[in-house]
Amino acid sequence: MSISDVKFAGFGAPNSEDNVLKLLSFCSNLGAESSYVTSPEESQFANFNHGEIDWRELTFGIHWLVNSAQTTLLGDSPRSAWGAGMTIGELEGARVVMLIDIPINPSQLAETWGSVIERIRQIHVLFFTPAALAAISKIEEIPQEKLLHEIRLRGLTPHVCSYDPDRRMASIEHALGSTKIETKDRLESLEWLARYLSNLPSAGTGIAGVESAARS
Numbered sequence: 001m002s003i004s005d006v007k008f009a010g011f012g013a014p015n016s017e018d019n020v021l022k023l024l025s026f027c028s029n030l031g032a033e034s035s036y037v038t039s040p041e042e043s044q045f046a047n048f049n050h051g052e053i054d055w056r057e058l059t060f061g062i063h064w065l066v067n068s069a070q071t072t073l074l075g076d077s078p079r080s081a082w083g084a085g086m087t088i089g090e091l092e093g094a095r096v097v098m099l100i101d102i103p104i105n106p107s108q109l110a111e112t113w114g115s116v117i118e119r120i121r122q123i124h125v126l127f128f129t130p131a132a133l134a135a136i137s138k139i140e141e142i143p144q145e146k147l148l149h150e151i152r153l154r155g156l157t158p159h160v161c162s163y164d165p166d167r168r169m170a171s172i173e174h175a176l177g178s179t180k181i182e183t184k185d186r187l188e189s190l191e192w193l194a195r196y197l198s199n200l201p202s203a204g205t206g207i208a209g210v211e212s213a214a215r216s
Contacts, residue, residue, distance in 0.1 A: 001202040008034040008197070009058050009094070010066035011085050013045050013078070019068050019099050019190060026194030037085070039077075046075025053081055059089035064125075064197055068099040069112040079115075086122045095124035097197065099190075100132045109135055120155035125197065128162040129189050148173040159210075163192040170196070170214045176207050181214040 008027050012020035024034040037058060039048035059065055065085060072079045086096050098116055103109055113136060116123070128136065128148070137144040140151075152160040152173040161172040168186050172179045183192065199216040203209040 003031045003198045003202075004033070006032040006064075006198050006201055007062040008032055008064045008066060009037060009062050009089075010034065011037045011078075011081060012068055012071055013074055014038040014041070019070070019101055020066050023066055023099065023190045023194055026188075026191050027198055030194060030198045032194075032198045037081075044075075045078060048077050050077045050081035050084065053085070055085050055088035056092060059085070059092040059094040061092075062089075062094050063201055064097050065089040065094040066097045066099070068101070069116050070099075070101060070103050072112055072115040073103055073105075073108055083119065086119060090122050096122055097125040097127065097193075098123045099127055099129075099193075100136065101129045102131045102135060106135070110139055113139060117155075120157060123155070123157050125159040125161065126151065126155070126157050127193050128160075130162065130164050130166075133162050149178065161193075161196070163187065163189045165189060165192075172210055172214055174207075174210055176210070179207065179210050179214060181211060183215065 008024055010020040010024045012018035021036055024036055027034050037053060039045045067082055071082045089096060103112060134144055137147045142150050148160045148171055159172060159174050163170045165186055165188060168183045170181045170192055195216045196213050200213040203213040
């Protein structure tokens with residue numbers, strides 16, 4: 001399987017600053033196929049008719065469905081679509097990716113984190129930006145260096161990961177243990193995640209596969 005065979009779908013707000021859209025843009029630049037789901041141009045994102053989204057069609061045959069925890073803050077309709085996409089996508093065989101970042105209003109991080117905890121058994125890859133990792137460490141009262149491991153154990157999430165651009169270091173907790181990889185180039189956090197997700201389906205099984213995808 002090549003990267004061009006890997007398919008993504010993502011849900012988020014209709015603006016260029018949405019992290020899901022940024023991630024999918026990196027994936028597309030790598031050659032993966034991606035589609036971005038949002039509200040129609042004529043609708044307000046906070047209250048658009050989310051029932052018109054055909055999640056079964058959108059998630060059929062894809063590898064990854066990408067969501068952001070911040071989406072839950074943007075209105076009842078986005079929150080409902082966020083949950084429906086994960087539920088139906090899981091039934092169609094898509095693997096859910098969840099992005100954790102600091103909201104525009106940092107005081108709402110605990111709220112978004114609570115929404116993720118409620119759905120954590122549906123999540124296959126849980127990704128923290130460095131800032132979010134530090135902030136969630138304080139909320140959970142767990143040392144930052146142990147947080148990814150503890151979250152993976154609690155939620156049984158297959159991949160819990162983060163990437164530090166300053167150190168060029170990817171940290172991944174997975175079912176077979178812990179992996180830390182220093183990348184050759186300094187990447188943006190979402191750029192590293194795009195490479196990891198795009199290469200993981202063809203990287204092989206076991207720790208060697210995780211290391212190969214993380215290094216790509």
